[in-house]
Amino acid sequence: MRDSGATNQQTAVNRRDFVRAAGALTAALSLQGLAQTARADDRRSDDRRSDDRRESSGRVEDFIREVKGARLFDLSPVWDENSPIAGVNPSYSMKLNRTHGLFDPTDPDFSDDHTRGTRGQFNDGGQLSFTSEVQHFSGQHGAPSIDAIGHIGHNGFLFGHVDAAAATSDLRGIGRSGVGAHLDIAHYPTKLLVNRGVLLDVARFIQGDHLAPLPADFEITARHLADTAKAQRVKLERGDTVLIRTGWGKFFSENPTLYKGDFSPGPSVDGAQFLVKQGAAVVGNDTLTFEKRPPVIFTPTFQVFPVHMLLIADNGINIIENFFLEELAAASVYEFLLVVPPLKIRGGSGSALRSFALVPD
Secondary structure, eight states: OHHHHHHHHHHHHHHHHHHHHHHHHHHHHHHHHHHHHHHHHHHHHHHHHHHHHHHHHHHHHHHHHHHHTSEEEEOOOOOOTTSOOOTTSOOOEEEEEEEEEEOOTTOOOOOTTSOEEEETTTSSSSOOOOOEEEEEOOTTOSSSEEEOGGGOOBTTEETTTEEHHHHTSSTTOTTTTSSSGGGSGGGOOGGGTEEEEEEEOHHHHHHSSTTSOOOTTOEEOHHHHHHHHHHHTOOOOTTOEEEEOOSGGGHHHHOHHHHTSSOBOEEOHHHHHHHHHTTOSEEEESSSSSSOBSOEEOSSSOEESHHHIIIIIITOOEEEEOOOOHHHHHTTOOEEEEEOOOOOOTTOSEEEOOOEEEEOO
């Protein structure tokens, strides 16, 4: 009986061990199943992430292909020492201060304004040479060039009732005094770097021939702008960058003396008010001063550059000058993606642009 009891006791112990073992196995199998499920979920998640990456990469590739396949219009004429500059703006000059000529080790002058060769400067047997230049350059130079909002004051104030004198009391630039820093060219809105552009080809609307420029004394009114938009079947939208073609862009290079002369066509105050009412964020054209020149009015009061004061100082609308718009006009392209990339210069009154327009090919 002992043996039998012993057997029964052993059986009982074995059962307990079995139960424990079975429980452990069940738990192990459950954990293994969970682990396998988790690994499967991870694989599926990895697959989804991989698919998402492939999809994202595909979208980027499609986007790049679409942009590179667009038709591009270069709106920038070449700038050099012969380019026309408004009389109120600084002169421009440029010279190389380092050339690819031979380095002269006996010349002690390494100043910026002194020109010297660079080949052999680093005792490398004359392998490397480099060049650099010194420019007398302004934010008011360039083709095209854009005016910062802090460029123009009206009755002693910049846009937003900022004290104009205080904003320029530090000669390092607009706003370096701590007043009006947001009005320099470095604060040009990023949302306007790429924007919907609209061309109002007033020259073509008035002259009938898209190659003929407007007369030098032509004043572009609100009616001209509205009628041109209607004739082109273009709707102006709030936030647009609106460009006006006078046909004078070709004179920038062909006849700079005429281009910078005392007379040129451009918008009147009435025309500028139309642009404000339409909600233009930026405006520009193909002349030296955007507004009609000479830029003066005598009623209701005498004003110089009244359009600049109205647009920039009163309404915070940037002005772009010296666009080359002939190719857009020749192609009858009136709506486009416009790229306007000013240099991000702290305190700058404006910037040169390498601006271009894109349309589907």
